[in-house]
Amino acid sequence: MTFTLHATDSESQARAGTLQLDHGPVETPIFMPVGTVGTVKGVHQRELTDEINPDIILGNTYHLYLRPQMDILKKAGGLHKFMNWDRNILTDSGGYQVYSLSANRKIKEEGVKFKSHIDGSFHFFTPENVMEIQRTIGADIIMAFDECTPYPCDYQYAKRSMHMTHRWLDRCISHLEKTPLPYEHNQTLFPIVQGSTYKDLRKQSAEYIASREAEGNAIGGLSVGEPAEEMYEMTEVVTNILPNDKPRYLMGVGTPINLLENVALGVDMFDCVMPTRNGRNGMLFTAHGTINIKNKKWEDDFSPIDEMGITWVDTAYSKAYVRHLFTVNEMLGRQIATIHNLGFYLWLMREARKHIIAGDFTSWKNKMVTQMDKRL
Incomplete structure (x- = not known):
């Protein structure tokens, strides 16, 4: 993987770059649609490529491990072939799902024992077997195994968890060095910065992650219930430390406004279920505010969903x-609704990129944040 920076904003830390991966280039900043179980829910691959047109999507290690299971994916030749997707894929580590299974898991130094949400069967994730699982899935970018701490989180717990995440990272790196690539494309490991909402822990973690000199880095443990201002504060602490010449991925974020504010802080990559999940519940994002399409006020409104016509719908x-x-x-x-929302998120990131390159990102971002912060 290579990362090339093309432009930076003079009034913020916003950057425009290009990731070059074996399944094609990825222009940043980028939003990655979430394809949890080998599909972006409710969207055909043809609609993804023809209308939404992302350079990369996300797959979920925990869910793919449980279904269809690794033997099926291995026989299929990896997730790209299984789902007929010839562009890039990033897989998360499973750490967030382990976090969300708080009542059905036990964390210790060796790894995490958890109960399947499907049938109640017990499983064990370690840094080593999570690397094996992601090797088998065949994603272009794979994530180190980490613990995502809850919010709020006790300082001592956050500190212990952060150091364990660092030790797990060392085990991930060591295991990958001994593990051959299963398919005919490369895979790149991104470590994950943790530390909850404590500045000193975030600083320590970012420094440790930077010292491992990975090809890209991620920021985890945010967008888990903390106020947006705390998210931005922690992101800024981390982006001021992580190397400028490597891509930065903020995991699980967020609203359109969250994306723009974090782009301004130097983040390059995002993923979130919000555009698809909210779309399925009738919430449409637009450049002029959010629409609850189920409201009676739209009953006899025959105007287009969105005059901009970002996607055909x-x-x-x-x-x-x-x-x-x-x-x-x-x-x-x-x-x-799902196609519209995903199209809007991708459009927003492409517009951000244009304005970073043009040199007027900050003024455009401030205008967009004001516009989008409305219920229509």
């Missing part, structure tokens, strides 16, 4: 029609 269907689909519980309504 935006001008093909009226607000009244999409509201009708939700009212009668028709699956097409959820699909239209």
Whole structure:
């Protein structure tokens, strides 16, 4: 993997760059649609490539490990072939899912024992077998195994967890050095900065992660319930330390406003279920604010979903029609909303990139944040 910086904003830390991976270039800043179980929920791969057009999507290690399981993916030749996707894939570490299973898991130095949410069976994740799992999945970018701490989090717990995440990283790196690539493309490991919302811990963690000189770095443990201002504060601490010549990935973030504010802090990569999950529940994001399409006010509004026409659904269907689909519980309504939201997120990042290169990112960002912070 290579990362090239093309431009930086003079009034913020925003950057425009290009990641070169074996399945093609990724222009940053980038939002990665979440394809949890080998699909971006409710969206055909054809719609992804033709309309939303992401350079990279995300797969979920925990979910893919449980279903379809590794033997199936190995026989298929990896996730790219299994889901007929010829662009890049990033897999998360499973750490967030372990965090979310707080009532059904036990964390110790060796790894994490957890109970499957599907059938109650017990499993054990270690840094070593999580590397094996991600090798088998075949993602272009794979994440180090970490513990995602909850919010709020006791300082001593956050400190112990952070140091364990660092030790787990060392084990991940050591294991990968002994593990051959299973397919005909390279895989790049990103370590994850932890430390909850404590500045000194975030600083320590960022310094340790930077010292490992990985090809890219991630920031985890945010967007887990803390106020947005704390998220931004922690992100800034970390981006001031992580090397400028490596991509920075903020995991699990967030709203369109969150994305722009974190781009301004020097983040290059994002993922979040919000555009798909909120879309399935009738929440549409636009450049002028958020629409709850299920509200009665849209019942006889025959204007397009979005006048900008970012994707084909935006001008093909009226607000009244999409509201009708939700009212009668028709699956097409959820699909239209999902395509629109993903298209908007990708458009937002591409516009951010254009304005970074043009040199007017900060003024554009401030205008967009004000516009988008409305309920229509």
